[in-house]
Amino acid sequence: MPAPVSPPPAPSSPTTSTNATYPFNKAAADAILRSSDNVDFWVRRSILAEASCIFEDMLTIPQPPPGALDDDDTKDGLPVIRLSEDSQTLDRLLRLCYPIDDPGFPTLDDLRPVLEAAKKYMMEEATSLLRTRLLKLGHSQPLRAFAIACALDLAHEAESLVPLAYTAHCAFVDELRDIPAGVYYRMSHYMAKCSAQKHGASPSKKARPAVVVTSILEPPPSPQTVPVPAIHVAQEDAGSAIPHELLDSPTADVIFRTFDTVDFRLHASILSLASPVFRRMLEDRQAKREYQPSERGSSCHGIIFVSEDSATFAALLRHIYPLPRPLPASLPKLKALLAVAHKYELTPVLSSPSAALQSYLPADALRVFAFALRFGFPDVRLAAARALLRMSYQELRHRYVAELEEISAADYFRLLVYHDQCGQAASACVLAHALAYSGAASPTSPSSSPNPGRTHQWTISSGAPDTPTTTTTTTTPSSPPSRRAPSSPPDPAHALRQCAPASRRGSRCHVFLDEHGADAWAHFRAHSAPRWWLMYVYKLALVVRSRPWGEGALDRGLWRSALARAAECECCRANFLPGFREYAEELGAAVERAVAKVKLDAGGLVIKP
Numbered sequence: 226m227p228a229p230v231s232p233p234p235a236p237s238s239p240t241t242s243t244n245a246t247y248p249f250n251k252a253a254a255d256a257i258l259r260s261s262d263n264v265d266f267w268v269r270r271s272i273l274a275e276a277s278c279i280f281e282d283m284l285t286i287p288q289p290p291p292g293a294l295d296d297d298d299t300k301d302g303l304p305v306i307r308l309s310e311d312s313q314t315l316d317r318l319l320r321l322c323y324p325i326d327d328p329g330f331p332t333l334d335d336l337r338p339v340l341e342a343a344k345k346y347m348m349e350e351a352t353s354l355l356r357t358r359l360l361k362l363g364h365s366q367p368l369r370a371f372a373i374a375c376a377l378d379l380a381h382e383a384e385s386l387v388p389l390a391y392t393a394h395c396a397f398v399d400e401l402r403d404i405p406a407g408v409y410y411r412m413s414h415y416m417a418k419c420s421a422q423k424h425g426a427s428p429s430k431k432a433r434p435a436v437v438v439t440s441i442l443e444p445p446p447s448p449q450t451v452p453v454p455a456i457h458v459a460q461e462d463a464g465s466a467i468p469h470e471l472l473d474s475p476t477a478d479v480i481f482r483t484f485d486t487v488d489f490r491l492h493a494s495i496l497s498l499a500s501p502v503f504r505r506m507l508e509d510r511q512a513k514r515e516y517q518p519s520e521r522g523s524s525c526h527g528i529i530f531v532s533e534d535s536a537t538f539a540a541l542l543r544h545i546y547p548l549p550r551p552l553p554a555s556l557p558k559l560k561a562l563l564a565v566a567h568k569y570e571l572t573p574v575l576s577s578p579s580a581a582l583q584s585y586l587p588a589d590a591l592r593v594f595a596f597a598l599r600f601g602f603p604d605v606r607l608a609a610a611r612a613l614l615r616m617s618y619q620e621l622r623h624r625y626v627a628e629l630e631e632i633s634a635a636d637y638f639r640l641l642v643y644h645d646q647c648g649q650a651a652s653a654c655v656l657a658h659a660l661a662y663s664g665a666a667s668p669t670s671p672s673s674s675p676n677p678g679r680t681h682q683w684t685i686s687s688g689a690p691d692t693p694t695t696t697t698t699t700t701t702p703s704s705p706p707s708r709r710a711p712s713s714p715p716d717p718a719h720a721l722r723q724c725a726p727a728s729r730r731g732s733r734c735h736v737f738l739d740e741h742g743a744d745a746w747a748h749f750r751a752h753s754a755p756r757w758w759l760m761y762v763y764k765l766a767l768v769v770r771s772r773p774w775g776e777g778a779l780d781r782g783l784w785r786s787a788l789a790r791a792a793e794c795e796c797c798r799a800n801f802l803p804g805f806r807e808y809a810e811e812l813g814a815a816v817e818r819a820v821a822k823v824k825l826d827a828g829g830l831v832i833k834p
Contacts, residue, residue, distance in 0.1 A: 372403060
C-alpha cells in the first residue's frame with residue numbers, strides 16, 4: 226500500500242512591515258531598506274551609492290523581471306533589501322548619509338551599533354564622525370570606550386584611549402567580554418611600564434613609552450618555553466609514529482589528506498559514528514560524487530582535504546580507532562589536539578584530557594586555565610585557578626602567556642577578582658584566629674582551634690596600653706589537664722596565657738601593635754600579646770592576603786623568625802614550641818578551608834590596582 230501523500234504546506238503570509246519616519250518615507254524613493262524589526266526605509270540609490278561602496282555594489286545588481294519576486298521581496302514595485310540592523314540603528318546611520326542634521330549620540334550604547342554598521346558598509350565619512358565622537362565619550366567612560374575601539378579594530382582610537390582607560394581598568398564593564406584578555410593585559414601592563422619609566426631612575430628623555438612602539442591590539446612576539454614532564458616525553462616517543470592501520474588499511478573507503486600531503490585511508494562508517502562533523506563532510510562529498518578512481522581506496526567517497534598536519538590528525542584518530550594513545554609530549558601539542566577535537570566535536574572521546582591538563586599544574590597554571598576555559602573543562606579551570614593562588618596577586622597581574630589572546634578580558638578579570646577575594650578570605654581567617662586566641666573573640670567551632678578536640682574561651686579586659694589588665698580564663702577541655710595524653714601538643718591559648726602581659730614591669734615578651742598597623746588589627750593596640758606570636762599572625766595575614774595559600778603558615782621566613790623570637794621567652798619556649806608545627810599546620814588548613822568557600826564565578830565589580 227503506497228504511503229499517504231501529505232498536502233503541500235500552506236503559503237506563508239507576507240511579512241507585515243511599517244514605514245519609517247521622515248525623511249525615509251518619501252514616494253520619490255527608488256529602493257527600500259528593511260530593518261531586522263520590519264521597518265521599511267524608502268531611500269534614494271544615488272545618496273547611498275555616494276556614501277557607501279557596499280551599497281553602491283548592492284544597488285547596481287540587476288533586478289529580476291517583474292513577477293519573478295515574492296511579495297516579501299518587493300513593495301509598491303520597488304525592491305526590498307533586508308538588512309540585519311534594527312530600525313533605530315538604521316535611522317541614525319542613514320541620517321549621517323543624508324544632507325540633513327546629524328543625529329546625536331549621548332551615550333556609548335547609542336554610538337556603538339551605528340559605528341559597527343558604518344564600518345560594515347564602509348561609510349568613510351560616517352565612520353570618521355563616529356570615531357571622533359567615540360573619543361569624546363571616552364572622557365566620561367574610558368574603559369568602555371577603549372573596549373569598543375578594540376572590539377571594532379580601531380587601533381588609533383584604542384591607542385589614544387589607553388591613558389584614560391588605565392585610570393579605570395580596575396572596574397568591570399560589560400564590554401570586556403568583547404576583547405581578548407591579552408589586550409586588557411597590555412593596556413594595564415604597558416601603562417604601568419610607562420609610569421615606571423617616567424618615574425624611574427633612567428634619565429634618558431628620548432625613551433618612549435612601550436604603548437607607543439607596540440600596538441595595543443597585537444600580541445608581542447614572545448614564544449613561551451613550556452616545561453615538559455618526563456612522563457609525556459617517554460610515552461610519546463614510544464608511539465609517535467603514525468600507525469600503518471591509518472595509512473594503508475585494505476578495507477578503507479575514504480581518504481583524508483592533511484595539510485602536509487599525507488593520505489589517511491580510513492573508514493567512513495567509523496568516522497560518521499564518532500563525529501557529526503565528519504559525517505557532514507562525508508555526506509557532502511558523497512553528494513558531489515567527484516570520484517577519483519586513480520586513487521586507491523577512493524572509489525566510494527574520494528579524497529577529503531583537512532587543514533591539520535599529519536601528526537595532529539593522527540593523534541586525533543588514535544582516540545577514534547582502537548590504537549595506543551600516548552599523551553602529547555608538550556602543552557602546545559596537547560593544545561593542538563584539544564583544538565582539533567573541539568573542531569570536529571570529538572572532545573568527549575579523548576582519553577583523560579583533564580588529567581593530561583592537570584599534569585602541567587602548578588608550573589603552567591595560567592595557560593592551563595585558558596585551555597580549560599576555551600575547551601570546556603570546568604574542573605580543570607577551577608584547579609588551575611586554585612594553583613594560581615600559589616603566586617602573589619601582583620605576580621599574576623604581570624604574568625603574560627600567549628593564550629590570553631584566546632579568552633575574553635571578562636574571564637581574565639573574573640580570575641583576578643577570584644584571586645583577590647581568596648586573599649581577603651585568607652587574611653580574614655587569620656585575623657579571626659588571632660582575635661579568638663587573644664581574647665577579643667572566642668572560637669565558634671572546633672575547626673577554628675589548632676586543637677580540634679578542645680574549645681577555649683578566655684578574655685582580656687579592655688583598657689589603655691598603660692593600664693594593668695586582668696585576665697579571666699574559662700577553660701573547658703575535653704578531659705582534665707592532668708589526664709592529658711603526653712603526646713598531645715600543648716594548648717596554644719594556655720601557652721599565650723602563661724606569658725606575662727606587657728603592662729607588667731620587666732616584661733620582654735608581650736608587646737602592642739603601633740598605630741601603623743591595619744585598622745582591622747586595632748584590638749592589639751590596646752591589648753598585648755607575645756611579640757613572636759603577634760608578629761607571626763600579623764605577617765601571615767599580610768602574606769596570605771597577597772598569596773592566599775595555606776602553606777604560607779609554614780613559610781620559611783615566618784617560621785624561623787617566630788621560632789627565634791619564641792625561644793627568647795622562657796614561658797613560650799617551654800609551653801608553645803613543642804606543638805608549634807601542629808599549630809601552624811592547622812592554621813594553614815583553616816586558611817585552605819576559608820579559600821575553598823570562594824566561588825570562581827561569583828564575579829565582582831572591582832579588582833585591586
